[in-house]
Amino acid sequence: MRRAPAVLAACALSLALTGVAGAEGPALAGSVGPGFQISLRDASGNAITRLDPGPAVLTVDDLSDEHDFHLQGPGVDVTTDVAGTGTTTFQLTLVDGRYTFVCDVHPLRMTGSFVVGAPPAAAAPPRLVLTVTPKAITLVSAAGKAVRALAPGPYVIVVRDRARTQSARLAGAGVNRATGVPFVGTVTWKVTFAAGSFSYRSDARKPKLRGGQVFVFA
Numbered sequence: 001m002r003r004a005p006a007v008l009a010a011c012a013l014s015l016a017l018t019g020v021a022g023a024e025g026p027a028l029a030g031s032v033g034p035g036f037q038i039s040l041r042d043a044s045g046n047a048i049t050r051l052d053p054g055p056a057v058l059t060v061d062d063l064s065d066e067h068d069f070h071l072q073g074p075g076v077d078v079t080t081d082v083a084g085t086g087t088t089t090f091q092l093t094l095v096d097g098r099y100t101f102v103c104d105v106h107p108l109r110m111t112g113s114f115v116v117g118a119p120p121a122a123a124a125p126p127r128l129v130l131t132v133t134p135k136a137i138t139l140v141s142a143a144g145k146a147v148r149a150l151a152p153g154p155y156v157i158v159v160r161d162r163a164r165t166q167s168a169r170l171a172g173a174g175v176n177r178a179t180g181v182p183f184v185g186t187v188t189w190k191v192t193f194a195a196g197s198f199s200y201r202s203d204a205r206k207p208k209l210r211g212g213q214v215f216v217f218a
């Protein structure tokens with residue numbers, strides 16, 4: 001009966017060494033204890049909230065004999081001992097989904113999670129159309145509705161200047177852009193409106209076009 005634990009220990013050691021030798025993927029640093037601390041950080045020391053799918057190497061520093069570090073998620077279920085302490089390395093293969101790490105003794109107090117997968121795509125900024133003709137200047141949404149109020153943030157303005165005698169200007173709410181009066185053509189402006197208001201108008205005086213005002217508020 002005396003040899004069995006030694007053999008098991010040797011097997012565990014060789015597995016651990018194999019894991020380190022074949023280490024692949026970003027390094028994840030798990031830590032539990034002292035006290036009720038549990039964390040998972042990247043190589044820069046930042047808390048991990050999202051990772052790409054693929055291999056990763058988890059190294060857990062278990063600093064307490066009252067807690068464990070247990071990571072679970074799609075295809076992964078690894079843990080340290082509650083009573084044990086020390087450093088353990090696990091080779092992981094992460095796939096899309098949510099992974100949770102927890103101390104099994106204090107699952108409500110000591111827990112965290114991260115997501116594996118592509119970050120959510122940033123929404124494209126709304127598109128507005130500013131049109132100036134010899135007789136009118138209008139600002140409409142992509143759906144063709146007159147714009148009177150907007151939320152602050154980035155927008156793409158498609159400017160259609162159809163008048164050799166007029167310009168198209170947006171001024172206010174942190175933006176001041178214009179086409180030249182003689183200019184005719186279509187341009188695209190990327191703008192970011194701050195809270196406040198802006199006007200759209202032409203710089204030409206004859207004839208004086210009636211522009212409009214748009215309020216920007218959250």
Ligand SMILES: [Cu+2]
Binds near residue numbers: 066067068104110
């Ligand atoms: Cu605990």
